[in-house]
Amino acid sequence: MLIQFGLGNYKSEPSSVTLIKDCEDRYFLSFVVDIEPVSLDTKSQSIGIDLGIKTFAVMSNGEKAESPSYKKLDRKVRKLQKKLARQHKDSKRRDKTRIQIAKRHNQIADTRRDFLHKLSTKMTRENQAIVLEDLNVSGMVKNRKLSRVISLLSLREFRTLCKAKSAKYDRTFICLSRWEPTSQVCSECGFKWGKLDLKVRQIKCLNCGTEHDRDGNAAKNIEKVGIGHCHDSKCTSRRSKPTSVVSVNEA
Ligand SMILES: [Zn+2]
Incomplete structure (x- = not known):
């Protein structure tokens, strides 16, 4: 079998094909193929990205990317789960509720996947170097609301x-x-103002007088530090353990 990709005239023989059926009876084909790196012109040399829960990503060039909101779907899932708990086991109605929950979970997963793919493609296509900050996810999962957990998982997936x-x-x-x-240093002059409370969103540098947006300033520093590290070849990519806070398997 030959598969043609959207990028260039690249053709490859898949080494494996897997057929997947999900709990909502949707079928997916998954291929494993070898690819060669594609060379594309870039818009800029490098970009720093500050990731967060409130605003998903703030870029060093001033752009922002808001995450889709999962609150509504989250609420529906919770409601259905309560309903499920009250229903008799082995009943047809319970089965129906189970499938409804699976559908909502799929909806969340699809929205999320689409968003993450589009943003990561844009970032990697437009920039020669991408700098991210490793996230303290374990410390951030104190609030266990589903929509929040989804945002956290998205950061890692991104x-x-x-x-x-x-x-x-x-x-x-x-x-x-x-x-x-x-977030403790001025991206303009390098003045260190120290730790800031999370509530502080705007900062005016006491040394050079520049007014910064907190996340934008962090993104600029992330880019700077990352490019510096790149020259020192001190690239850190510590792997953190996956958190199993939420289970989306309803089957
Ligand atoms: Zn300054």
């Missing part, structure tokens, strides 16, 4: 996608350790 696509487009991918004080 990193994985950026890394994979960087290889695909022949880009440099840098992941900084989270101990880097990217």
Whole structure:
């Protein structure tokens, strides 16, 4: 079997094909293929990306990417789960509810996947080097609301996608350790103002007078530090354990 990709006239024989059926009776074909890096012109040399829960990504060039909201779907899932708990086991109605829950989960997963793929593709196609900050996810999962957990999982998935696509487009991918004080320093003059309360969103540098947006300033520092590390070849990509806070398997 030959598969044709959207990028160029690349043709490859898949080494394996897997047929997947999900709990909503949808069928998917999954292929494993070898690819060569694709060379594309870039818009800029490098970009720093500050990831967060409130605004998903703030870029060093001033762009922002908001995550889709999962709150509505989250609420529906919770409601259905309560209903499921009350229903008799082995009943037809319970089965119906189970499938409804699976559908909602699929909806969430599809929305999320689409968003993450589009953003990571844009970032890796437009920039020669992508710098992210390693995330302190374990410390952030205190609030266990589903929509919040989804956002957290998305942050990690985004990193994985950026890394994979960087290889695909022949880009440099840098992941900084989270101990880097990217929010404590002025990105203009390097003045260190120290730790800031999370509530502080705007900062005016006492040294040079520049007014910064907190996340934008962090993104600029992330880019700077990342490119510096790149020259020192001190690229850190510490792997953190996957958290199993949410289970989306309803089958
Ligand atoms: Zn300054």
